[in-house]
Amino acid sequence: FGIGVRSLAQRARAWRKFQRVVRNFREAIFMMPDAASLKISPGVFLWRGCLDRAAQDELIAEVAARTEHAPFYRPRMPRSGKPFSVEETNFGSHGWFSDESGYRYEAMHPLTKLPWPDIPVSLVTLWHAVGAYEAAPECCLVNFYRDGARMGLHQDRDEAALDAPVVSVSLGDSALFRIGGVSRRDRTTSVTLHSGDVIVFGGESRLAYHGIDRVMAGTSPLIAGGGRINLTLRRVTDPSEK
Numbered sequence: 436f437g438i439g440v441r442s443l444a445q446r447a448r449a450w451r452k453f454q455r456v457v458r459n460f461r462e463a464i465f466m467m468p469d470a471a472s473l474k475i476s477p478g479v480f481l482w483r484g485c486l487d488r489a490a491q492d493e494l495i496a497e498v499a500a501r502t503e504h505a506p507f508y509r510p511r512m513p514r515s516g517k518p519f520s521v522e523e524t525n526f527g528s529h530g531w532f533s534d535e536s537g538y539r540y541e542a543m544h545p546l547t548k549l550p551w552p553d554i555p556v557s558l559v560t561l562w563h564a565v566g567a568y569e570a571a572p573e574c575c576l577v578n579f580y581r582d583g584a585r586m587g588l589h590q591d592r593d594e595a596a597l598d599a600p601v602v603s604v605s606l607g608d609s610a611l612f613r614i615g616g617v618s619r620r621d622r623t624t625s626v627t628l629h630s631g632d633v634i635v636f637g638g639e640s641r642l643a644y645h646g647i648d649r650v651m652a653g654t655s656p657l658i659a660g661g662g663r664i665n666l667t668l669r670r671v672t673d674p675s676e677k
């Protein structure tokens with residue numbers, strides 16, 4: 436029982452809005468603070484060292500406080516039920532979830548059956564600073580990579596608000612991130628993401644295939660016991676349909 440089932444008319448409206456935003460996105464993203472972003476490909480921007488060590492420590496503490504109430508679990512692949520190698524949890528009103536029944540957004544943690552914790556204020560601020568979007572994020576997906584965990588190439592496409600970019604924060608061990616185009620067969624670009632880096636993808640790259648090929652163990656002291664945490668911020672519902 437995922438939330439956010441939408442009519443065809445709503446989908447068509449969202450798609451037209453998405454097309455408009457694709458045209459505006461390249462201008463909007465240059466409002467990013469100090470314009471220190473690196474353009475990886477059209478609509479994909481990397482802001483190296485966006486968070487300094489103090490900000491990273493603070494964020495890790497905020498994540499740790501919330502995962503006490505919303506513990507990490509292992510999602511499962513649609514149909515096959517094969518467990519992900521990545522462990523996940525969520526913050527915000529909408530939590531991204533996957534099991535045998537498919538990909539969807541859920542309002543409650545699957546194990547505790549409680550609402551997800553709130554999104555840390557610093558992340559909401561970051562979203563507004565780099566995201567160039569009028570409404571607040573509704574989902575912060577937390578990915579925890581350890582023991583060789585990785586993430587295959589996929590699209591983020593379970594959201595109605597495809598006009599909003601995806602804002603993704605890396606913490607802990609460095610990782611090899613790969614991003615291509617909207618077709619799985621498109622050429623891909625690989626980039627190493629370090630702790631404190633922020634990547635934003637939207638506009639014509641909002642539906643770009645992306646994944647994590649590998650995490651380099653022992654490259655960061657940030658997380659006790661090692662590993663990498665990725666925080667992915669997304670708008671899920673279309674703010675104009677509220």
Ligand code: SIN
Nearest residue numbers: 578586603647665667
């Ligand atoms: C994701 O696409 O959900 C995660 C990407 C990352 O870990 O950097």
Ligand code: FE2
Nearest residue numbers: 589590591645
């Ligand atoms: Fe993703």
